[in-house]
Amino acid sequence: MRRRDFVKIGGLGLVGAGAARLLPVQEPGKADVTLRIAPVVVELAPDRVISTVGYNGTSPGPLLRMKEGAPVTVDVVNDTDVPELVHWHGVLVPAEVDGAEEEGTPAVPPHGRRRYQFTPQPAGTRWYHTHTMAMTDLHRGSYTGQFGFLVIESGKDPGNYDQEVFLALRDWEPFFTSQFVDTDEQNQKWPQPEKPALLDTRPNGLEVGSNIYSINDKALGAGEPIRVRPGQRVLMHLLNASAIENRAIALPGHQFHVLALDGNPVPSPRPIDQIFLGPGERVDAYVEMSQPGVWILGAPEDDIRNAGLGIVIEYANQRRQPQWVPPGKPSWDYTLFGKAASESAPGGSPPQTIDMAFEKVPRGEGKFNSFLVNGKPYPHDQEFVLKEGTRYRLIFRNRTDDAHPLHLHRHLFEITEIYGKPTGGIVKDTVVVPSYGRATVDFLANQPGLALFHCHIQHHMDFGFKALFRYA
Numbered sequence: 335m336r337r338r339d340f341v342k343i344g345g346l347g348l349v350g351a352g353a354a355r356l357l358p359v360q361e362p363g364k365a366d367v368t369l370r371i372a373p374v375v376v377e378l379a380p381d382r383v384i385s386t387v388g389y390n391g392t393s394p395g396p397l398l399r400m401k402e403g404a405p406v407t408v409d410v411v412n413d414t415d416v417p418e419l420v421h422w423h424g425v426l427v428p429a430e431v432d433g434a435e436e437e438g439t440p441a442v443p444p445h446g447r448r449r450y451q452f453t454p455q456p457a458g459t460r461w462y463h464t465h466t467m468a469m470t471d472l473h474r475g476s477y478t479g480q481f482g483f484l485v486i487e488s489g490k491d492p493g494n495y496d497q498e499v500f501l502a503l504r505d506w507e508p509f510f511t512s513q514f515v516d517t518d519e520q521n522q523k524w525p526q527p528e529k530p531a532l533l534d535t536r537p538n539g540l541e542v543g544s545n546i547y548s549i550n551d552k553a554l555g556a557g558e559p560i561r562v563r564p565g566q567r568v569l570m571h572l573l574n575a576s577a578i579e580n581r582a583i584a585l586p587g588h589q590f591h592v593l594a595l596d597g598n599p600v601p602s603p604r605p606i607d608q609i610f611l612g613p614g615e616r617v618d619a620y621v622e623m624s625q626p627g628v629w630i631l632g633a634p635e636d637d638i639r640n641a642g643l644g645i646v647i648e649y650a651n652q653r654r655q656p657q658w659v660p661p662g663k664p665s666w667d668y669t670l671f672g673k674a675a676s677e678s679a680p681g682g683s684p685p686q687t688i689d690m691a692f693e694k695v696p697r698g699e700g701k702f703n704s705f706l707v708n709g710k711p712y713p714h715d716q717e718f719v720l721k722e723g724t725r726y727r728l729i730f731r732n733r734t735d736d737a738h739p740l741h742l743h744r745h746l747f748e749i750t751e752i753y754g755k756p757t758g759g760i761v762k763d764t765v766v767v768p769s770y771g772r773a774t775v776d777f778l779a780n781q782p783g784l785a786l787f788h789c790h791i792q793h794h795m796d797f798g799f800k801a802l803f804r805y806a
């Protein structure tokens with residue numbers, strides 16, 4: 335604001351001097367952040383160098399830090415040949431700057447630029463990424479390297495840690511395949527209340543796979559290790575930046591003390607052996623460095639870890655081959671970090687219920703599966719209408735054989751039931767609903783404007799796994 339005033343006054347000064355033609359053409363104030371979208375080369379390992387699209391010459395893009403409640407100006411410069419959008423994931427911003435075409439955010443034109451102005455909130459680990467459709471183009475949208483961490487700081491970080499690391503889990507060079515193996519063990523163990531009596535046995539369409547993985551921009555063993563000392567507490571900010579798959583991560587001999595999910599503090603912080611993240615999700619957890627050695631922090635599946643999904647943790651004065659020890663059974667369960675379910679919402683009245691049933695149509699779009707919400711393809715015109723100030727309960731009924739990471743834009747929700755268990759106090763923007771499982775989440779409709787809801791797996795979203803909430 336202050337910058338804009340300065341420019342205005344400066345301009346008037348020039349006009350006053352009778353030099354109107356010297357006025358810069360709408361020269362705007364300098365932005366707080368400039369993101370330049372352009373092709374980048376990423377060296378995952380010396381013999382594995384890929385070309386993709388990133389921000390400011392890198393992928394992941396720069397770690398952005400913003401102050402909660404302090405307005406920011408972001409200039410996005412698009413040096414590519416296609417329109418782009420930058421979405422601020424988990425941030426409560428108006429639809430005009432949220433970065434979703436469906437919400438009416440204007441795209442950044444090819445070889446053009448656009449200015450985003452918003453007030454970052456709430457505090458926590460957020461992230462930013464492209465939100466363009468990819469459809470059958472595996473060199474577009476979230477298949478590219480257009481993603482990065484965004485930390486919104488409250489100024490109240492207690493700082494109870496010695497080191498802070500940001501770890502984005504990624505896969506690269508995706509391809510369409512019918513040989514998709516769901517490695518997601520988590521999927522198998524939950525109740526399946528939405529499993530139909532008669533299963534759809536039509537052959538499935540192509541899914542998207544990958545054989546190349548990294549944490550940030552390095553495959554396991556190719557980058558610098560995380561160097562630690564015994565007794566240190568390392569705060570890890572984990573993000574699943576994949577366009578494709580849910581992921582697990584483990585560190586032999588250590589536990590992750592989970593503090594926040596999707597950047598929002600949990601009611602019951604506690605340690606766990608293995609973290610599980612759907613695309614779009616974040617986990618903030620600290621690790622007590624109490625087992626001197628050289629370890630691999632990585633995916634529990636040997637093939638995926640060996641294909642790059644990991645990073646070495648090296649204690650001071652320890653020199654040896656990095657050790658991996660297979661972890662025990664996965665124990666991830668959101669409700670571990672919740673509190674007793676609250677009897678009623680603040681304000682007393684029960685929330686309005688909105689049912690959302692998700693179905694897959696095998697080969698519904700040629701070679702590809704398509705998705706329906708409540709039996710209908712997108713857009714579900716006037717079906718999901720919100721009244722400002724009202725509390726809603728969404729019931730997610732996953733009638734498919736996959737676990738889907740479901741994301742609601744511009745709002746945060748509280749999980750009230752998942753895996754058949756009631757819970758409370760877990761505030762998120764993305765939730766993985768297990769195959770044939772059900773989850774219910776509550777939120778307050780207090781962000782007027784269009785709000786996109788979708789599965790965060792790119793090709794599910796592109797092929798219909800989405801809905802648009804509007805305000806009456």
Ligand SMILES: [Cu+2]
Binds near residue numbers: 739
């Ligand atoms: Cu999905």
